[in-house]
Amino acid sequence: MSSLPSIATVIGSGTMGPGIAATLARAGATVRLYDISEDAIARAEAAYGVVQGVLAAVDSPSAPGGSVSFGTDLDAALEGTELIIEAVPEKLELKQKVFADLEARIGDEVIIATNTSGIPITTMAESLRVPGRLIGMHWSNPPHLIPMIEIIPGQATDEALVGQLVDIVKAFNYVPVLEKEIPGFVENRVLYAILRECMALLEEGIVTPEGLDACVKWGIGYKLSVIGPTRLLDMAGLDIYQAVSSYLNKDLDVSTDTPQFIKDKIAEGKLGFKSNGGMYEYGEGDVDAKRKEIVTGLIAARKTLSSIPNV
Ligand SMILES: NC(=O)C1=CN([C@@H]2O[C@H](COP(=O)(O)OP(=O)(O)OC[C@H]3O[C@@H](n4cnc5c(N)ncnc54)[C@H](O)[C@@H]3O)[C@@H](O)[C@H]2O)C=CC1
Numbered sequence: 668m669s670s671l672p673s674i675a676t677v678i679g680s681g682t683m684g685p686g687i688a689a690t691l692a693r694a695g696a697t698v699r700l701y702d703i704s705e706d707a708i709a710r711a712e713a714a715y716g717v718v719q720g721v722l723a724a725v726d727s728p729s730a731p732g733g734s735v736s737f738g739t740d741l742d743a744a745l746e747g748t749e750l751i752i753e754a755v756p757e758k759l760e761l762k763q764k765v766f767a768d769l770e771a772r773i774g775d776e777v778i779i780a781t782n783t784s785g786i787p788i789t790t791m792a793e794s795l796r797v798p799g800r801l802i803g804m805h806w807s808n809p810p811h812l813i814p815m816i817e818i819i820p821g822q823a824t825d826e827a828l829v830g831q832l833v834d835i836v837k838a839f840n841y842v843p844v845l846e847k848e849i850p851g852f853v854e855n856r857v858l859y860a861i862l863r864e865c866m867a868l869l870e871e872g873i874v875t876p877e878g879l880d881a882c883v884k885w886g887i888g889y890k891l892s893v894i895g896p897t898r899l900l901d902m903a904g905l906d907i908y909q910a911v912s913s914y915l916n917k918d919l920d921v922s923t924d925t926p927q928f929i930k931d932k933i934a935e936g937k938l939g940f941k942s943n944g945g946m947y948e949y950g951e952g953d954v955d956a957k958r959k960e961i962v963t964g965l966i967a968a969r970k971t972l973s974s975i976p977n978v
């Protein structure tokens with residue numbers, strides 16, 4: 668646990684920030700969770716107990732002394748910090764403004780890790796006073812349950828920082844995946860390739876949302892949670908992959924924009940759980956119930972997957 672910073676700061680307390688903060692705190696770090704919104708901080712404080720229960724349920728590494736404090740005072744959040752994890756909305760200009768606010772308050776030695784879903788680190792670093800301190804640290808949602816983090820150095824990232832971040836991630840028992848920089852990184856390139864085809868199948872009426880979810884959960888998700896895509900090809904046979912991909916690849920969706928029906932839903936204010944409706948509709952209490960089912964399922968699956976060999 669010695670690689671873990673004593674003090675860390677998480678900037679942005681929305682979907683991702685609280686789980687990131689709680690994971691580091693349980694491993695022994697003093698974590699300050701900062702947001703510009705009092706409401707976001709209040710929601711995070713309210714959810715913290717639940718997240719701690721989830722971390723205990725999956726036996727997440729724990730060390731004494733860790734804590735999370737919550738607040739909207741940036742100077743207080745940065746005092747003595749060694750590692751800052753930025754988790755504000757996915758907008759380049761906003762992230763760059765946040766970096767400028769941070770750099771006006773911190774010494775050159777402080778690391779800034781960004782949880783961007785895929786904006787190139789090199790682009791983000793262009794505006795920094797100390798570009799070498801910026802590195803991609805992409806957690807997957809929910810961050811306190813998915814024990815894998817993509818690490819993406821940009822062209823300017825200090826070489827020593829890469830190994831340092833790998834050690835930090837290992838210190839709380841997550842799997843670090845070191846990648847070369849590419850938009851969307853690896854996880855979201857794969858996820859968005861799947862989602863593009865899924866949305867096209869829905870838009871064309873080939874399958875219902877319920878049918879799609881069942882097909883992907885059992886036909887793809889279940890299998891790929893045990894064997895990775897590379898091993899899957901060995902199991903299926905490369906000759907089969909050649910036979911199918913030779914006619915199927917040319918038929919797969921290649922749209923370059925967000926599907927129109929998704930844009931229409933967003934225009935109607937349908938964003939998913941956060942607006943009680945999105946791909947599905949949710950009545951009173953349904954969202955809380957679904958959230959609980961998802962967390963329960965992920966806890967059970969993580970326990971099972973942790974107990975079987977990597978094949
Ligand atoms: N939601 C997801 O599934 C995942 C998101 N990410 C990435 O993590 C980042 C954060 O995403 P979410 O947590 O989903 O966003 P979110 O929109 O849920 O939360 C962002 C938070 O940042 C706060 N914020 C806005 N401006 C700020 C500022 N100047 N200073 C401090 N706080 C500020 C907002 O008040 C909000 O609470 C994004 O880059 C996103 O792409 C990465 C992995 C998964």
Ligand SMILES: Cc1ncc(C=O)c(C(=O)O)c1O
Pocket residue numbers: 783784806807808809855
């Ligand atoms: C739809 C979607 N987009 C981005 C991310 C992460 O960056 C996720 C996730 O689950 O982690 C996601 O579901």
